[in-house]
Structures are given as structure tokens and as C-alpha cells.
Amino acid sequence: MKRETSRSYTLGELAERLDARLVGDADLRVDGLSTLADAGPTxxxxLANRAYLKYLAATRAGAVLVHPAHGESxxxxxxxLDNPYLGYAKLSRLFDPLVNQALRGVHATAVVAPGARLGERVEIGAHCVIEDGADIADDCVIGAGCFIGADTTVGRGSRLHANVTLYHGVIVGxxxxxxxxxxIGGDGFGFAHDGKQWEKIAQLGGVVLGEDVEVGSCSSIDRGALGDTLIGNGVKIDSQVQIAxxxxxxxxSALAGCVGIAGSTKVGRHCLLGGGVGLSGHLTLADGVQVTGMSLVTNSILEPGVYSSGTGSMSNSQWRKNAVRFKQLDEIAKRLxxxxxxxRDS
Amino acid sequence: MKRETSRSYTLGELAERLDARLVGDADLRVDGLSTLADAGPTxxxxLANRAYLKYLAATRAGAVLVHPAHGESxxxxxxxLDNPYLGYAKLSRLFDPLVNQALRGVHATAVVAPGARLGERVEIGAHCVIEDGADIADDCVIGAGCFIGADTTVGRGSRLHANVTLYHGVIVGxxxxxxxxxxIGGDGFGFAHDGKQWEKIAQLGGVVLGEDVEVGSCSSIDRGALGDTLIGNGVKIDSQVQIAxxxxxxxxSALAGCVGIAGSTKVGRHCLLGGGVGLSGHLTLADGVQVTGMSLVTNSILEPGVYSSGTGSMSNSQWRKNAVRFKQLDEIAKRLxxxxxxxRDS
Amino acid sequence: MKRETSRSYTLGELAERLDARLVGDADLRVDGLSTLADAGPTxxxxLANRAYLKYLAATRAGAVLVHPAHGESxxxxxxxLDNPYLGYAKLSRLFDPLVNQALRGVHATAVVAPGARLGERVEIGAHCVIEDGADIADDCVIGAGCFIGADTTVGRGSRLHANVTLYHGVIVGxxxxxxxxxxIGGDGFGFAHDGKQWEKIAQLGGVVLGEDVEVGSCSSIDRGALGDTLIGNGVKIDSQVQIAxxxxxxxxSALAGCVGIAGSTKVGRHCLLGGGVGLSGHLTLADGVQVTGMSLVTNSILEPGVYSSGTGSMSNSQWRKNAVRFKQLDEIAKRLxxxxxxxRDS
Structure with missing residues (x-):
């Protein structure tokens, strides 16, 4: 379904924004983004992937973003422009209805503590609760039903969608x-065993998110036991992720959906963790490490590169036979x- | 613990509802459902599984739902009736206190935008926020604290439990x-890399849920990048599931707990994904594919059947030896x- | 970042609390907990782990909690004291700003049904919704935006952080x-297939949590189909966990992040499930079973011990070769x- 967007743009405006070479009518207006196959005349x-080149000749699009090599087609x-995918990304926000929405101020039902500080041009949604000492910087949009704990700070231009929870003492860039x-900021999982049962260790640290961080739906980032949990600049975290x-x-670094990272592990810069990857605690991953989906990493990885675990999937009947053999693998190797x-000796 | 339910039913009423053969007193009243072992006289x-046949003779139940073959016992x-388990399912809703609850209208603390449309017999819980252009059809119950974004529609007779979040532009059947x-409707995980950092791609599509869809606690279904994320009719999604x-x-199709599906993958009709299954992006699964728990699927599956991955569990000491050998497996095969x-040559 | 805490304590007070041997000035005040490496003079x-012994001599801490064997250093x-880690745990709550916060009563925006019962010294946060028949015992703190369904009870001294959802008929110790x-208390995943589609089975049971239970951020515990889902005393559940x-x-027992447990499985006492572990349904795990991270258990485990599955991670190029061989493993074993x-016969 195509959403209505509040604005249209001329090709001339868009070319200027991207510093792209315009071929055609600079006054032509477009009001949406689409794939080659689905696009209509506005x-x-x-075209960012050669696999879709076959759709170019017959596209009904009003205009196309392409690499110069395909311009003639x-x-x-x-x-x-040289990187049409990046160009598409840069233009996409222009067509996002939320980005273009007028700010609505502080809703009458929001509960903002007297000691909280709100910056300029801040929107606070209905039924938000902002505790004492919280600091929401300029140009933030805090969606309905969000909770922002005491002494937590949210950096300029941030957007919290509805029903986000930030505990006390969290710093968002x-x-x-x-x-x-x-x-963000729930207790880390820390207990000492007294021989009979678990004694809770209060989690006295916080969470610090750098600048330009995105966190997906239903993800959790736990606060530190003593020091802070630290998420660097530009880190992108998908939905259903757990960071201890x-x-x-x-x-x-970018973490795909359902990733789980155990306590005190350090992931380097520019790392990519595929969906469902698990990292054990107290590990170090070097800069530039990639781990493929659903792999478990139990040792530090000190060299950049691509890492994997698991068996690959197959039919259940084939798998059953092989999985039984896996349990005999050490014995098989010894027999060999x-x-x-x-x-040799015979 | 047994819950109080608001109603009781005669066996005659229940027999008619299920089109079942009644043997015994049509006026006998029952006010609850239970297992053979735990049932009391009301x-x-x-009996839906032969494993429980041993409990039949001694059950204290007031009445029993059985296959004709076990009637005499x-x-x-x-x-x-021929499918007692299905019969149990059909009757179960009669005993659900929520289903039988009187509707309570729009709570005074709910914030409903002037441009939202509410159907007949709609309940909107305390502290809900319903944005402009949202459309809640007849006979819906929207639990406390729900957020329903702009231009989102919720189909007739739907129930949102407390604290559900629907972004803007979502269609619920x-x-x-x-x-x-x-x-439902959080941003998909889409970024273009500019050589140094990630540029966000605004997610301009939506999410469309067909009719009779159920989504479990804390699950997330992300909105499409351009087109929509599509969930078919009668799809059942358990808790902690991530759909990209x-x-x-x-x-x-039915997706058990903790399933994760990466972007643009197409799952067929009548598929079953076990708990914790992961599907890579851009795959196709045929109709009738079953994947067993915690399997990772990285290639399309074009034939119906049961598929698996992984090694099976064993004692850690046995596992350590075999896992080491797995790393030598290619070499082992070559040596063999x-x-x-x-x-052969000797 | 170091948080401000509301109180400081003398070493004498702390020694008494822990029944520890004090060596040094009993009147020295400390106002925070820290690691040896990061501690400042207050x-x-x-020192709870020999790996950190190297930091002891140069620590700037005002005082240290140590085993008598390291006292001289x-x-x-x-x-x-004999177990400094347990001592640290016991003292940690003294420095938690939330624990020391004054109670704030029932917020004006909370919606508490007339038939709900609130104990003494109870705090109900802004925008909470407490339904009829709910019972919140003495000394509870219910954070902002929580929903507590009808007939649900919360035991003495419990803390619900912001935006927790308890369905109806849940018992929290x-x-x-x-x-x-x-x-807690969302519907279990129960459906009967009628040959064409799924018929929902209303989930008529509840959830019972024992005493001293902790449940992490974004975790879900589903209600029983007929009987209850049961969580024992002292059970600790991390974030992103799914319990069917x-x-x-x-x-x-303690369940680390991202664990998923399928329906009707019974986990014993004093079990440890590592992050991302999956247990199939209808299994039994004995007391004292430990399962390492991301293992899948598909059969009951009747002996205490440590159990594992999976392959361990390696470089992707190495993994590809071995994963292909896994599919040939049964054949390899037969060839051998x-x-x-x-x-032998030659």
C-alpha cells in the first residue's frame, strides 16, 4: 500500500541534494520512492543491484536513480551517481511522513517532573512520564507512553517511538x-550464589549510547554492574536484540535481529553480527569481524574476517542420520x- | 489455580454447538474445562491423546469429550465426536473470562484524536493513544496503554491486549x-554504507496482517522498506518472534516462539517453524515446509517436508571431543x- | 559514569552488616562501590577473582572487601570475609538509588479499579492501570505505565519497573x-487444526511466580492452557527469555538471556541455562542440570551435569568445508x- 506523503520534490532539487548528474526535466516532480517494477509516473x-537491471527498460517510474554506466538504458x-543505493538512502527520509510531521509540543497528559529539563522544539507524547533530573535536548520527539527515568539524558534530534522505556541514569546521544x-537500562543479570540461593547484585552502572544510534523494536540493553554498558557512535541495532x-x-557496528551478547564482551568497530548470533561473555572481537547468522562465538576473535558455526540445514531424514554420527565423530576420527x-605399518 | 468463569453450560447446549453425540443427561451443567486427571464434578x-487413556476410567469429571471408540470406557x-481436541478448542473460548467480559466503552483517560474513527461496540482501555486517521472497526477491544498510530486500521472483532504498539500505516485484519x-510496524533494518558509516533508509512501506492472525507477547513485525510486510490469513505467531x-x-502458517525471519523472505502457506528457527533473507519456502526447532535455513526450500540443522545435545565432555573433530571434518573426509x-590401488 | 547515591556508610556499619572482620578505621565513610582498578578514595x-589480584596493590579505593588470604596485600x-563476591552482592543494594528512593504513593493519573486492593506503603506510578480484583501487597513499587489485570496478585515488597504487563489471574510472589x-500471562501458543486452519484454544490457566523471582526486560511468560505455568522460588530470569x-x-534455577522453553517442559531445581538455550516441549530436566549457551535440548536429561550442542565457531572458509562434510557424515561413517x-578380511 502506498502511503501519502506530505511533499513532492523536483528532480532539480533532488539532484542538488545528492550532487547527482541530472539528465532530463529539472522541473519534473516526484512524490514517492519505489522499486523499478512497482514505480508509477510520480x-x-x-537501480542499485544488477539483478534488477532487467526491470529498467520497462519501468513506469517518473525518474530513476542510476549509476552512470546504466544511464543510457x-x-x-x-x-x-556512483552509489545509487546510498542516494536512495539519503532521499528516503524526505518521503517519511513521520520526519515531515509538525511538532506538537508537550501533551496535556504527559507527566513531566518539575526537575526535568526540556529543550527547544521538543515534542512529548500523550501519557509520557519524564522523571526528575531527566534532560531532553532540543528537537527531540518522544512518542506516546514513553518512560524516561531520573537523570537520564536524551541527545539533540532524537526520536523515541511510542512505548520506549529508558531507566534512570541512561545517556542517549x-x-x-x-x-x-x-x-534501555534494565538491570544486568548479576547474582552471587550463597551456596543455597542467588543474592542479587544491584546494577549500579548505566548505559551510554553514542551519537546516531538506532535500536529496534523490543530490544534490550542492560545497565552495567559497576561501570557502564557502552554503545559506540553510529551503531545500528535491530529488533529483539539483547545486550547484557x-x-x-x-x-x-551493526547487529541484526535476535542477536544476544553476554556480559562484558567487547565488540570492535565496523563489526557485523548476523541475525541470532550469540556471543559468550568476556570476549573480545576485533574491528571488522563479521559473524554469520545464528553462529555462537565462545572465544575471542582477534583477526578481522568472516566467522561461522553450525551445520547448515537439510531434510530431517538426512539430518537425523548425520546428527547421530556427530556424536560418534571423535570415535570416527580415532578409528580413521x-x-x-x-x-602404513602393514 | 482454577479461575472463576462467568457462565456454565448444559451438556445439551455444548453437544449442539459441536454437533456431537451426547450420551447422558442433557441438563447436566459444567462450568469449566480440565484434563482427565485434574477435573472435578462440574x-x-x-481425551485427545491415547497417552492419557489411562486416566479415563478414574476421572472425576462431570462429563468427557471423547472419540466414539472410547465412549464405552x-x-x-x-x-x-471424531476430533475431541478440536472440540475442546471450540469450547475453550466459552470459558475464557476475557471473552465473556462486558465491553466498557472508551475510557476517560484514553486520548483519541478527533480524526480517528471508532466503530460500534468498541472498548478503548485506559491511557490508550489513538492517532489521527486511525480506524478501529466494530467489536474491537483495545487494552489499556495501547498506541495506535496515524492511519492504522484494526479489523472487526480484534482484541489488542494491554500495551500493544501499532505504528502508523499498519493494517490489521x-x-x-x-x-x-x-x-507492529517498527522500522525495518535498512541502511546503506557510505564507506565510513551507515546511512539510514527510511522505511516507507507498512505491515498488512490478514484475518484471524494472532501475535504473541513481545513479538515484533517490522514495516517494509518500500512495499509492505505481509502476514497471511490465519497465521499464528508465538511470543518473542522477529519478522523483518x-x-x-x-x-x-504457524511460527513458534523466538523465530527470526530476515528481510524479504517468503514463507509458504501451511508452514510450521519450530521454536527459535532462523531464516536468512531473500529465501523462498514452499507451502507445507516444516523446520524443526532452532534450525538455521540459509537456502530456499522448494519442496514440502521436514527440515533440520544442528547437532543434537550431549554431555559437555562428549560434545567437546566431537566439536573439535567437526573442525577437522573436511580433512577427515579427505583422509578417508x-x-x-x-x-583399492594396493 | 558514576551515579550519585543518597547515602554513605561507615566501614563499621558495613562490617557489622556482613559480619566481616574490619581492619582499619571503623569511622571511614564510603559512598560507592567500584572495581579495584576504577575505585576512588570514597x-x-x-577482590573476588584472582585475575584482579594484580590491581590490589595500586588501588586508590578507600577500602577493600577481601578474602583473609589477601588481607595483608x-x-x-x-x-x-570468606566470600567477598557474596559480600559485594549484599552491600550493592545499599548503593542503589532506586532502593533508597522515598515512596511516592498512588499517582493522580493512575487508574485503580474500585475493586482493587492496595496494601500499606505502596507506590503506584503515573499512568498505571490496575484492574478489578487485583491485589498489591504491602511495600510494593509499581512503576509508571504498568498494567495489572483483574484478579492478579503481587506479593509484598515487589518492584515492577515501568511498563510491565501482568495479565489477569497471575500470581506474583x-x-x-x-x-x-x-x-506475564499472555496466551500460550495453543491451537487445534481442523484440517484447513487453526482453531484457537483459549488459555484458561494462569502463571504463578514463587518468592524472590526476577524477570528481565522484554521477557515473556505465557499462561497455562488449563493448569498454570509455574516459576519456583528464587528463580532468576534474564532479558528476552520466552517461557511457554x-x-x-x-x-x-537461573535462565540467561534469550532462552526459549517450549510448552509443558519441567526444569529442575538449581539448573543453569546459558544464553540462547532452547528446550523442546514436554521434556524433563533433572535438578542441577547445566546447559551451555545456544544448545538445543530435544530429549529429557535425567542426570545432573553439563550438556551442550552445536559445532563451535571457526572462520567461514573453514566452516563451509566442514559443514558440507557434515551432510556426508553418515556416509563417511559407513565408508569407514x-x-x-x-x-580385517584381507
Whole structure:
């Protein structure tokens, strides 16, 4: 379903914004973004992957964002630039109805403690609760039903969608985007065993998010036991992710959905963790490490590169036979060694 | 603990509802459902699995739902039908206190935008926020603290439990059941890399849920990048599930807890994904595919059947030895081939 | 970042609380807890792990909590006791700003049903909704935005952080700590198939949490189908955990982040489930079972011990070769057996 957007743009405006080469009518207006296959005459489409080149000739798009190499194949006006996918990303926010929404101030039902500080041009949604000492910087939008605990600070230009929870003593950097249901600053999982039962360790640290951090729906980032849990600048965290106490994530790393990171592990800069990846506690991952989906990492990884675990999937009947053999694998290896020796010695 | 329910029913009424054969007193009243082992004299019990046949003779139930083949063994009145488990399912809602609750209208603390449309017999709980252009159809119950974004529609007879979040531009079909903490329509995880950092791609699509969809607690379904994320009719989604942008789930598929599906993957109709299953992005699963718990699927599956990955669990000491050998597996296979050749050639 | 705490304590007070041997000035005041490496002159540090012994001599801490064996090496006053980690745990709550916060009564915006019962010294946060028949015992703190359903009871001295959801008919024992975004009592995943589609089974049971239970952020515990889901005394549940209907968890077990447990499985007492562990349904785990991170358990485990599954992680290039061989493993084993036989017979 196509959403209505509040604005349209001329190709000339968009070319200027992207510093792209415009071929065609600079006054042509587009009011949406679309794929080559689905675009209509007022949409801007883009070609960012050769697999979609086959759709270019027949696209009904009003205009197309392309690499110069494919410019000649366009049946319509075009914006040429070296990285059309990046160009699409840069333009996409122009068409986001939320981004273009007028600010609505502090809703009458919001409960803002007298000791909280609100910056300029801040929107606080209905039924928000902002505790004492909290500090919401300029140009923030805090969605309905959010809770912002005591002494927590939210940096300039951040957006919290509805029903986000920030505990006390959390620091969120500028331009954060926090999605609904995410919880930042809940207690880390820390207990001492007294021989019979668990004694809770109060989690006295906080959470610090750098600038330009995004956190997906229903994700959780726990507060540190003593020091803080640290999320670097530009880190992107998908939905259903769990980050335990005192974890550190280096700048510009990206964590896909359902990732879980145990306590005190340090992930480097520019790392990529695939969906469902698990990292044990107290590990170090170097800068530039990539881990493929649902892999478990139980040892530090000190060299950049791509890492994996698991078996790959197969039919259940095939799998059953092989999984049984996995339990015999050490024995199989020993039998093989014995056989090699017997033959060598015979 | 047994809950109080607001109503009791005669066996005659229940037999008619299920089109079951009644053997015994049609006027006998039951006010609860229970297992054979736990039932008391005002409960209706059921036998749906031969493993529980041993409890039938001694059950204290007031009446029993059974297959005709076991009718003679019942010590009490009975309702006979071919699928007692389905019969139990159909009757179960009669005993749900929430289903029988009187509607309570729009709570005084709910914030309903002037441009939102509410149907007939709609309940809006305390502290709900319903944004402009939202459309809540007849006979819906929206639990306390829910957020329903601009231009989102909720179909007839749907129930949102407390603290559900629907972003803007989401379409929920008729008779949906959405559990607390679930988030529908959060941004998909889309970024373009500019060589140094991630540029956010605004997620301009929506989410469309068909009819009779259920979504469990704390699950998230992300909105599409351009087109919509599509959940078919009758799809059942358990708790803690993550569905990424532009995923499509075919009608009547069921996803158990902690499943994660990466972007743009298409799951067929009547598929079953076990708990914790992960599907990589851009895959296709045929109709009727079943994937067992915690399997990772990284390639499309074009034939119906049961699929698995992983090793099975074992004692840690046994596992350590075998896991080490897994890392040598390719070498083991090559050594075996060499040995076979040597022997053949000798 | 160091948080301000409301109180300071003399070493004499702390020694008495822990029944520790004080060596040094009993009137020395400390106002925070810290690691040996980070502590300042008004902090109490602790040495609980030999790996940190190297930091003891140079610590700037005001005082240290140590085992008597390391007392002599302390450069400052000390509290000696046999289990310094447990001592640290016991003292940690003294420095938690939330624990020391004055109670604030029932907020004007909270919606408390006339038929709900509130004990003495109860705090109900802004925008909470407490339904009819709910019972909140003495000394509870219910954070902002919580929903407590009809007939649900919360035991003495419990703390619900902001935005917790308890469905109707849930029983929470004394001294519970429930973190934001967790949902207790959502429907279990129960459906009967009628040959074409799924028929919902109303979930008529509840959830019972014992005493001293903690549940992490965004975790979900589903209500039973007929009987209750049961969580024992002293059970600790981390963030992003999913517990399905009719599961039973024995006393003092601990479940790390992202664990998922399928329906009707019984986990014994004093069990430890590592992060991301999955348990299939209808299993039994004995007391004292430990399962390492991300293992899948599909059969009951009747002996205490440590259990694992999976392959361990490696470089992707190495993994690809071995994962292919895993699919040939049964064949490899058979070839090896054939070869052994051939050689024996030759």
C-alpha cells in the first residue's frame, strides 16, 4: 500500500541534494520512492543491484536513480551517481511522513517532573512520564507512553517511538532512533550464589549510547554492574536484540535481529553480527569481524574476517542420520587414524 | 489455580454447538474445562491423546469429550465426536473470562484524536493513544496503554491486549489477537554504507496482517522498506518472534516462539517453524515446509517436508571431543578418501 | 559514569552488616562501590577473582572487601570475609538509588479499579492501570505505565519497573523484581487444526511466580492452557527469555538471556541455562542440570551435569568445508566401517 506523503520534490532539487548528474526535466516532480517494477509516473525509482537491471527498460517510474554506466538504458529522466543505493538512502527520509510531521509540543497528559529539563522544539507524547533530573535536548520527539527515568539524558534530534522505556541514569546521544518496546537500562543479570540461593547484585552502572544510534523494536540493553554498558557512535541495532551488562560495542557496528551478547564482551568497530548470533561473555572481537547468522562465538576473535558455526540445514531424514554420527565423530576420527596406521605399518 | 468463569453450560447446549453425540443427561451443567486427571464434578474433560487413556476410567469429571471408540470406557456422561481436541478448542473460548467480559466503552483517560474513527461496540482501555486517521472497526477491544498510530486500521472483532504498539500505516485484519508488548510496524533494518558509516533508509512501506492472525507477547513485525510486510490469513505467531521488513508469510502458517525471519523472505502457506528457527533473507519456502526447532535455513526450500540443522545435545565432555573433530571434518573426509584409494590401488 | 547515591556508610556499619572482620578505621565513610582498578578514595572496592589480584596493590579505593588470604596485600582499610563476591552482592543494594528512593504513593493519573486492593506503603506510578480484583501487597513499587489485570496478585515488597504487563489471574510472589517490557500471562501458543486452519484454544490457566523471582526486560511468560505455568522460588530470569505455557521451573534455577522453553517442559531445581538455550516441549530436566549457551535440548536429561550442542565457531572458509562434510557424515561413517571390514578380511 502506498502511503501519502506530505511533499513532492523536483528532480532539480533532488539532484542538488545528492550532487547527482541530472539528465532530463529539472522541473519534473516526484512524490514517492519505489522499486523499478512497482514505480508509477510520480515515483522516483532506483537501480542499485544488477539483478534488477532487467526491470529498467520497462519501468513506469517518473525518474530513476542510476549509476552512470546504466544511464543510457533509462527510458525516463534520471539522476546519475556512483552509489545509487546510498542516494536512495539519503532521499528516503524526505518521503517519511513521520520526519515531515509538525511538532506538537508537550501533551496535556504527559507527566513531566518539575526537575526535568526540556529543550527547544521538543515534542512529548500523550501519557509520557519524564522523571526528575531527566534532560531532553532540543528537537527531540518522544512518542506516546514513553518512560524516561531520573537523570537520564536524551541527545539533540532524537526520536523515541511510542512505548520506549529508558531507566534512570541512561545517556542517549544525539540523533538516536529508539523503536517501540525497547528497554534501555534494565538491570544486568548479576547474582552471587550463597551456596543455597542467588543474592542479587544491584546494577549500579548505566548505559551510554553514542551519537546516531538506532535500536529496534523490543530490544534490550542492560545497565552495567559497576561501570557502564557502552554503545559506540553510529551503531545500528535491530529488533529483539539483547545486550547484557558492561558490553561494549565499537563505532559503526551493526547487529541484526535476535542477536544476544553476554556480559562484558567487547565488540570492535565496523563489526557485523548476523541475525541470532550469540556471543559468550568476556570476549573480545576485533574491528571488522563479521559473524554469520545464528553462529555462537565462545572465544575471542582477534583477526578481522568472516566467522561461522553450525551445520547448515537439510531434510530431517538426512539430518537425523548425520546428527547421530556427530556424536560418534571423535570415535570416527580415532578409528580413521588407527586404520591409517595399520595400513602404513602393514 | 482454577479461575472463576462467568457462565456454565448444559451438556445439551455444548453437544449442539459441536454437533456431537451426547450420551447422558442433557441438563447436566459444567462450568469449566480440565484434563482427565485434574477435573472435578462440574468440569468437562477431554481425551485427545491415547497417552492419557489411562486416566479415563478414574476421572472425576462431570462429563468427557471423547472419540466414539472410547465412549464405552467413560465413567460419566460424554460428548462423542471424531476430533475431541478440536472440540475442546471450540469450547475453550466459552470459558475464557476475557471473552465473556462486558465491553466498557472508551475510557476517560484514553486520548483519541478527533480524526480517528471508532466503530460500534468498541472498548478503548485506559491511557490508550489513538492517532489521527486511525480506524478501529466494530467489536474491537483495545487494552489499556495501547498506541495506535496515524492511519492504522484494526479489523472487526480484534482484541489488542494491554500495551500493544501499532505504528502508523499498519493494517490489521478482522479478528486479530495481539498480545502485550508486541510491536507492529517498527522500522525495518535498512541502511546503506557510505564507506565510513551507515546511512539510514527510511522505511516507507507498512505491515498488512490478514484475518484471524494472532501475535504473541513481545513479538515484533517490522514495516517494509518500500512495499509492505505481509502476514497471511490465519497465521499464528508465538511470543518473542522477529519478522523483518518485506517478509511474506503464507496463509495458516504457524511460527513458534523466538523465530527470526530476515528481510524479504517468503514463507509458504501451511508452514510450521519450530521454536527459535532462523531464516536468512531473500529465501523462498514452499507451502507445507516444516523446520524443526532452532534450525538455521540459509537456502530456499522448494519442496514440502521436514527440515533440520544442528547437532543434537550431549554431555559437555562428549560434545567437546566431537566439536573439535567437526573442525577437522573436511580433512577427515579427505583422509578417508585417500585411504580408500590406497587400498583399492594396493 | 558514576551515579550519585543518597547515602554513605561507615566501614563499621558495613562490617557489622556482613559480619566481616574490619581492619582499619571503623569511622571511614564510603559512598560507592567500584572495581579495584576504577575505585576512588570514597569507594569500597572488592577482590573476588584472582585475575584482579594484580590491581590490589595500586588501588586508590578507600577500602577493600577481601578474602583473609589477601588481607595483608591491601594498601588501605579492609573488610575480610570468606566470600567477598557474596559480600559485594549484599552491600550493592545499599548503593542503589532506586532502593533508597522515598515512596511516592498512588499517582493522580493512575487508574485503580474500585475493586482493587492496595496494601500499606505502596507506590503506584503515573499512568498505571490496575484492574478489578487485583491485589498489591504491602511495600510494593509499581512503576509508571504498568498494567495489572483483574484478579492478579503481587506479593509484598515487589518492584515492577515501568511498563510491565501482568495479565489477569497471575500470581506474583513476595519480593519479585520485574523489569520493563516483560509480559506475564499472555496466551500460550495453543491451537487445534481442523484440517484447513487453526482453531484457537483459549488459555484458561494462569502463571504463578514463587518468592524472590526476577524477570528481565522484554521477557515473556505465557499462561497455562488449563493448569498454570509455574516459576519456583528464587528463580532468576534474564532479558528476552520466552517461557511457554505450562512450563515448570524449579527453585533457584537461573535462565540467561534469550532462552526459549517450549510448552509443558519441567526444569529442575538449581539448573543453569546459558544464553540462547532452547528446550523442546514436554521434556524433563533433572535438578542441577547445566546447559551451555545456544544448545538445543530435544530429549529429557535425567542426570545432573553439563550438556551442550552445536559445532563451535571457526572462520567461514573453514566452516563451509566442514559443514558440507557434515551432510556426508553418515556416509563417511559407513565408508569407514566398510574399509575397516575390508582390511580385517584381507
Amino acid at each position: 515515483d522516483l525509482a532506483f 533509462c527510458p525516463c529522466p534520471r539522476l546519475e 544525539d540523533r538516536a532512533i529508539l523503536h517501540s518496546g525497547c528497554v 551488562h558492561n558490553v561494549q560495542i565499537g563505532d559503526h 587414524t588407527r586404520l591409517e596406521r595399520d595400513i | 468440569d468437562l474433560a477431554f 467413560c465413567p460419566c456422561p460424554r460428548l462423542e 478482522d479478528r486479530a489477537i495481539l498480545h502485550s508488548g508486541c510491536v 521488513h518485506n517478509v511474506q508469510i503464507g496463509d495458516h 578418501t585417500r585411504l580408500e584409494r590406497d587400498i | 569507594d569500597l572496592a572488592f 591491601c594498601p588501605c582499610p579492609r573488610l575480610e 513476595d519480593r519479585a523484581i520485574l523489569h520493563s517490557g516483560c509480559v 505455557h505450562n512450563v515448570q521451573i524449579g527453585d533457584h 566401517t566398510r574399509l575397516e571390514r575390508d582390511i
